[in-house]
Amino acid sequence: MENYQACFLIPCYNHGSTIAAVVSSLKPFALPFIVVDDGSNSETKQALKVVADLDDVTLVTLAENAGKGGAVMAGIRQANQLGYSHVIQIDADGQHDIEALPNLLARSEQNREHLISGQPIYDESVPKSRLYGRYATHIWVWIETLSFAIKDSMCGFRAYPVAKTVSVIDKYSIGTRMDFDIEILVRMYWEGVEIDFIDTRVIYPEGGISHFDALWDNVKISWMHTKLFFGMIPRIPLLLARKRNKKAAGNTHWSKRQEQGTIFGIKLMLAIYSLLGRKVFNQILKLVMRYYHLAGKEAKQASEIYLTQLQSYAHKQAIELPKPLNSYQHLLSFGHTMLDKLAAWKGDFNVDNLTIHGHERFQEMVDKNQGVLLLGSHLGNIELCRALSRRHSHIKINALVFTEHAERFNSVMKAVNPNSELNLIQVSSLGPDTAILLQQKIEQGEWVVIVGDRTSTSKESRSVWAEFLGKPAPFPQGPFMLASVLKAPVYLLFGLRDDSSEKPHFNVYFEHFSDKITLPRQARQQALEKVVQDYANRLQHYTLQAPLQWYNFFNFWTLSNQKNDDARK
Numbered sequence: 001m002e003n004y005q006a007c008f009l010i011p012c013y014n015h016g017s018t019i020a021a022v023v024s025s026l027k028p029f030a031l032p033f034i035v036v037d038d039g040s041n042s043e044t045k046q047a048l049k050v051v052a053d054l055d056d057v058t059l060v061t062l063a064e065n066a067g068k069g070g071a072v073m074a075g076i077r078q079a080n081q082l083g084y085s086h087v088i089q090i091d092a093d094g095q096h097d098i099e100a101l102p103n104l105l106a107r108s109e110q111n112r113e114h115l116i117s118g119q120p121i122y123d124e125s126v127p128k129s130r131l132y133g134r135y136a137t138h139i140w141v142w143i144e145t146l147s148f149a150i151k152d153s154m155c156g157f158r159a160y161p162v163a164k165t166v167s168v169i170d171k172y173s174i175g176t177r178m179d180f181d182i183e184i185l186v187r188m189y190w191e192g193v194e195i196d197f198i199d200t201r202v203i204y205p206e207g208g209i210s211h212f213d214a215l216w217d218n219v220k221i222s223w224m225h226t227k228l229f230f231g232m233i234p235r236i237p238l239l240l241a242r243k244r245n246k247k248a249a250g251n252t253h254w255s256k257r258q259e260q261g262t263i264f265g266i267k268l269m270l271a272i273y274s275l276l277g278r279k280v281f282n283q284i285l286k287l288v289m290r291y292y293h294l295a296g297k298e299a300k301q302a303s304e305i306y307l308t309q310l311q312s313y314a315h316k317q318a319i320e321l322p323k324p325l326n327s328y329q330h331l332l333s334f335g336h337t338m339l340d341k342l343a344a345w346k347g348d349f350n351v352d353n354l355t356i357h358g359h360e361r362f363q364e365m366v367d368k369n370q371g372v373l374l375l376g377s378h379l380g381n382i383e384l385c386r387a388l389s390r391r392h393s394h395i396k397i398n399a400l401v402f403t404e405h406a407e408r409f410n411s412v413m414k415a416v417n418p419n420s421e422l423n424l425i426q427v428s429s430l431g432p433d434t435a436i437l438l439q440q441k442i443e444q445g446e447w448v449v450i451v452g453d454r455t456s457t458s459k460e461s462r463s464v465w466a467e468f469l470g471k472p473a474p475f476p477q478g479p480f481m482l483a484s485v486l487k488a489p490v491y492l493l494f495g496l497r498d499d500s501s502e503k504p505h506f507n508v509y510f511e512h513f514s515d516k517i518t519l520p521r522q523a524r525q526q527a528l529e530k531v532v533q534d535y536a537n538r539l540q541h542y543t544l545q546a547p548l549q550w551y552n553f554f555n556f557w558t559l560s561n562q563k564n565d566d567a568r569k
Contacts, residue, residue, distance in 0.1 A: 069180020371442030
């Protein structure tokens with residue numbers, strides 16, 4: 001491993017009043033300096049002459065102003081010629097907090113191949129226009145990298161690995177002004193460099209000098225983002241591959257399969273949708289899903305198993321299915337539904353986007369303030385109940401989820417819309433505590449949503465086998481036994497996207513299933529099998545209406561045969 005030899009790099013343009021104080025404050029760190037005079041005025045040149053006479057200071061003078069980026073690149077090239085392994089970039093105006101320097105230096109020395117950057121913590125001195133403008137850039141950078149790895153792209157408090165940075169600035173034509181700080185991070189990320197962040201306070205001193213040109217620098221930054229966006233598109237496969245989980249999932253239970261980049265994907269999709277609109281999002285989605293179709297073997301294989309079974313059943317029953325019907329279209333449909341879920345949570349859909357089938361029953365439950373158990377599935381978009389609740393704001397809807405990622409997912413959804421009336425309740429099993437909690441919610445007139453088409457996370461063999469698309473499939477017994485304990489009216493809820501509509505439109509089916517599910521003790525198994533088969537029949541009915549909107553991407557007709565679980569083979 002090469003020796004860690006770092007130096008400070010300070011670009012200076014007309015900061016004659018502050019440069020000496022900045023250099024003096026950094027002297028205790030005992031590192032050499034490279035100061036770049038970026039075509040400064042005569043007053044600053046005089047101040048720089050004094051600084052240049054100090055020990056361990058190298059002054060690089062540019063005949064004309066090259067911009068902040070040009071000055072930093074000139075300094076990095078000089079550091080490379082002098083044999084330094086890393087440069088620590090510090091602004092000359094005294095904004096950066098040197099108390100964060102020990103952490104920056106330590107992280108840089110520990111992770112020598114990484115670029116280390118400050119992540120600003122602002123005080124009240126920050127101009128609000130600057131603060132708000134940063135968020136738009138953050139969204140663009142997330143899109144350009146298909147990642148949230150770059151937490152802040154505009155802070156000039158950084159530690160660069162010199163050799164790698166020189167190779168990147170030699171390879172690309174990088175902006176030389178205020179666009180440099182942003183572009184170099186994106187380009188470095190594209191070249192495989194890991195980027196780490198440390199917290200640092202940033203102060204905007206009174207009377208501080210800013211060289212940010214509100215018109216031209218914003219024009220340059222906008223043009224830079226345009227170039228980076230179109231540069232990102234051909235890199236989509238490589239960027240996604242960087243995020244992929246390299247460990248094969250194998251024949252594990254569905255709840256143990258990490259949904260690759262779930263939280264990242266949700267935030268990124270929301271950013272693209274919010275910034276560029278649905279039409280642009282759809283075009284990007286086609287490219288992403290085309291790659292995922294080629295690379296995501298497990299999801300593709302599960303899709304093909306489902307589609308083969310579906311087509312076999314439809315052929316035997318002389319049922320005509322919509323076309324095209326293939327695994328790519330299936331995955332693409334899933335991508336569209338993920339956006340629909342976000343839009344529903346964000347509040348972009350209301351009853352104008354919905355045709356409610358069974359509206360009379362729905363309104364009846366609303367008018368009665370009746371607690372209801374809703375049986376959903378992974379067919380279509382169950383989050384459309386969020387759009388329903390916007391019209392009836394007094395309805396509290398609780399959704400049970402059986403995944404260890406529920407808390408993170410809930411936090412993301414709350415970030416999308418803090419006022420959402422849909423509450424996620426994380427459970428690992430349907431035990432007595434869960435039943436008591438849900439009974440209280442039902443008695444308070446709240447609605448409870450639970451899916452009925454995925455087997456138990458803790459005891460997979462507690463399944464009931466029912467015919468689905470012409471073949472026995474395992475369904476969880478828990479939701480149906482819970483319904484019998486709650487003694488509440490049970491309704492089915494399916495939200496299917498109308499793909500023939502130009503604007504987002506959905507058919508929501510609110511269908512009565514049972515006034516009260518009863519499982520008599522003497523014939524419990526027989527009664528349970530009947531109610532599960534009734535559910536499977538209705539699920540099959542709606543699946544045939546929208547076959548590409550079935551999103552159980554695992555072999556639905558088998559169990560995973562977990563250890564300590566007497567699963568049927």
